[in-house]
Amino acid sequence: MDIKETVKIALKKYDVGDVFSYLPVMQKASVLIPVFVRGGELHVLMTLRSPHLKSNAGEVCFPGGKSDPEDQDEVDTALREAKEEIGLPPEQVEVVCKLFPIINKRGLLVTPVVGFIEESFVAQANPAEVSEVFTVPLDFFRQKAAHSVYPVPRIPEPLHSFFYSDPSSGKQQHIWGLTAMLAILVAVLATQKMPEFNVGFDLDNPLAFFQHNIDLRISKL
Ligand SMILES: Nc1ncnc2c1ncn2[C@@H]1O[C@H](COP(=O)(O)O)[C@@H](OP(=O)(O)O)[C@H]1O
Ligand SMILES: CCC(=O)SCCNC(=O)CCNC(=O)[C@H](O)C(C)(C)COP(=O)(O)O
Numbered sequence: 001m002d003i004k005e006t007v008k009i010a011l012k013k014y015d016v017g018d019v020f021s022y023l024p025v026m027q028k029a030s031v032l033i034p035v036f037v038r039g040g041e042l043h044v045l046m047t048l049r050s051p052h053l054k055s056n057a058g059e060v061c062f063p064g065g066k067s068d069p070e071d072q073d074e075v076d077t078a079l080r081e082a083k084e085e086i087g088l089p090p091e092q093v094e095v096v097c098k099l100f101p102i103i104n105k106r107g108l109l110v111t112p113v114v115g116f117i118e119e120s121f122v123a124q125a126n127p128a129e130v131s132e133v134f135t136v137p138l139d140f141f142r143q144k145a146a147h148s149v150y151p152v153p154r155i156p157e158p159l160h161s162f163f164y165s166d167p168s169s170g171k172q173q174h175i176w177g178l179t180a181m182l183a184i185l186v187a188v189l190a191t192q193k194m195p196e197f198n199v200g201f202d203l204d205n206p207l208a209f210f211q212h213n214i215d216l217r218i219s220k221l
């Protein structure tokens with residue numbers, strides 16, 4: 001079986017379906033975690049947010065954004081936002097699974113959607129929201145070489161941080177916080193291998209960690 005099929009089978013096991021529909025009404029957002037195979041290795045596409053945005057300006061994130069009333073569901077939001085931000089046509093995304101949502105610091109319920117895209121996809125960044133698009137080998141997010149972690153007051157999970165030197169642009173990207181956690185999660189679930197550093201969840205039941213963090217945030221609402 002090729003790597004794409006193997007990864008699809010591995011990731012689908014973690015699809016959450018509608019398990020989180022019980023959560024109280026809160027503003028929702030989705031991100032698309034676009035993965036593809038290059039040279040037999042998994043890669044992930046990321047964006048650098050425009051420095052002019054009101055929130056998370058100049059930070060690395062996945063394509064995504066807040067839910068619109070017209071969106072059918074979280075997958076719809078992720079695909080619509082990816083089209084708006086990087087020109088990715090929804091029909092060019094093979095959606096694999098919807099992972100555990102995370103409540104971010106602004107109180108948005110962020111649902112990660114993983115989808116395969118073609119290696120040949122050329123992003124067209126919408127300059128109003130995205131200043132750069134770059135790709136990273138997914139396994140980078142399991143390695144300790146460029147990883148560090150720091151505690152942040154009032155945030156239950158540790159904040160992971162990576163500095164990625166992109167050989168195709170010569171630039172260094174700082175990937176941290178929510179986006180780093182999602183990249184680690186997908187790297188672990190896709191490869192079925194734990195990182196070289198501690199993450200607080202395991203492969204047997206990764207949901208428990210994320211459920212605990214959600215419960216903690218909900219209890220403080
Ligand atoms: N054409 C545009 N020009 C400038 N900002 C825009 C924009 N379209 C969307 N935005 C802002 O970009 C952010 C991300 O939007 P989205 O949720 O659609 O991804 C939102 O800001 P905030 O997140 O700071 O409220 C939104 O207001
Ligand atoms: C604990 C605080 C953080 O984790 S911030 C860390 C670095 N920044 C990020 O990881 C970006 C996180 N934000 C997003 O991905 C988006 O802002 C969003 C999906 C939550 C909402 O999308 P929008 O485009 O509307 O801002």
Ligand SMILES: [Mg+2]
Pocket residue numbers: 063064065066081085129
């Ligand atoms: Mg956005």
